[in-house]
Amino acid sequence: MKNNLHQEFIKIFNKEADNAYFSPGRVNLIGEHIDYNGGLVMPCAITFGTYLLTSPNEDGIFRFRSLNFSEQLDIPLQLNYEKTGENWFNFPIGVIDRFVKDGHPVKGLDMLFYGDIPIGSGLSSSASIEVVTSYALNDLFNSGYSKLDLVKLSKDVENNFIGVNCGIMDQFAVAFGEKNKALMLNCDTLDYEAVDSNLGEYVLAIINTNKPRKLAESKYNERVQECQTALAELQQQLDIKYLCEINSATFEQYKYLITEPVVLKRAKHVIEENDRVKLAAKALAANNLAEFGKLMYASHDSLRDLYEVSGIELDTVAEYSKTNPDVAGARMTGAGFGGCAIALVKGDAFEKFSEEVTEYYTQKIGYAPSVYSSLIGDGVGVLASVLN
The missing domain is CATH 3.30.230.10 (Ribosomal Protein S5; domain 2)
Incomplete structure (x- = not known):
């Protein structure tokens, strides 16, 4: 068109x-x-x-x-x-x-x-x-x-x-x-x-789960509130305006200030994810796509287990990707509860990846995803x- x-x-x-x-x-x-x-x-x-x-x-x-x-x-x-x-x-x-x-x-x-x-x-x-x-x-x-x-x-x-x-x-x-x-x-x-971020032999696969994102807005507001609670508790001892002003080591030292287990999980994701971005920038600049892929998987696991915003559809894409040797890494992207996942896939294996992830996802979820290939x-x- x-x-x-x-x-x-x-x-x-x-x-x-x-x-x-x-x-x-x-x-x-x-x-x-x-x-x-x-x-x-x-x-x-x-x-x-x-x-x-x-x-x-x-x-x-x-x-x-x-x-x-x-x-x-x-x-x-x-x-x-x-x-x-x-x-x-x-x-x-x-x-x-x-x-x-x-x-x-x-x-x-x-x-x-x-x-x-x-x-x-x-x-x-x-x-x-x-x-x-x-x-x-x-x-x-x-x-x-x-x-x-x-x-x-x-x-x-x-x-x-x-x-x-x-x-x-x-x-x-x-x-x-x-x-x-x-x-x-x-x-x-x-x-x-x-x-x-030269992807070399890889392309960016975008996998749309085709799940309507009805939960996203209410859960998004809930997560924002939980982060504000964590920040307020850390501010009892730390002079910070945002959670991301501290790194994982400092968080470990002061996490005892956060009283609710769920709020603690949310803060842990946020602070560790911020550290992952810095590591990801170094990996990409060094053209180390294998390391960047590991950080993508770690990000997804954290969003699933600590922030709890993924869901079975996005998890299924990440789960399949881990079994495919032509995939360097995968994760959900965006607010979660549906929407898209992304994966770094070898360009010459993209068609095979697209067919296999579609089959795996459809068997588990009951309807097909849409899979696209993009560059940056x-x-x-x-x-x-x-x-x-």
Whole structure:
């Protein structure tokens, strides 16, 4: 489909597109459930994402069309926009609303969106749409935002226009992603380091469990509260703002302050996972994928046993991966309770891996997962190639 986007634009709008943009999805390679604890995460951009083709119009109207959804909208340029239902076009409208409210002049546009990110898989399709829209508007209307401004604006749209209380990792990863590099990001300060991550003979397998993630939000809030409880108890003796300000050795020394066994488990995961991110950065920079794979498995085990956010579906993928010699490592990625797992799989063995993990998973769970292959790709940018 992505090879025919320009033809589709002409079919829909009876004219050629003038500009094209692409923003990827993302996975988090390691560092789960520590972004709200002042720790380090390690996301990367993937090679799936959102394509946006645009052409200006003289009508002062924004026309939203998608090749993924039948809902469409024509809406005039105005001073205030509101979310309508759960439609996909709320994401770009929220971005336009912010540009207008920030005093940046915009004009009518015909806009065609197409995404090849599996919807609802936890690979950040919403952040991808927000960032590609904000990048395009900034480029087309010379609004003068920096890339970091666009990340913050897109997160604000997600929080205050859409109403989802996400952190900044998703928007940051899809904007700042670099080919063959993982981003070691401090979600508190937004300091980051691009870590060389040449996968060599491996590809990133993304395994969507296809399980609806109904539990994720309530359990997410519960975990945040448990971490705050642990922090408050450690603060009796330690001058810290976040759990991730201490390492595993310091935690061992002061863990007696945490009175509830469940809260102790949550804190142990957070602090050890933060240490794992630092070790993972060293392993990737040294091109030691075997060591990185071991850290992935350790991360999954911790999320299963200490943080208790995985579930039988994600555990089944990790369990199978450990039996396959062509897999260096695997883990759940994202909030958990469904969504996706990732695995480092030898490229020439990917098809076999895909068939075997599907068979193993289907026998155990009762329905099939979806399996995709990706490399580590670039962040948002202009995509002139689809206009040719």
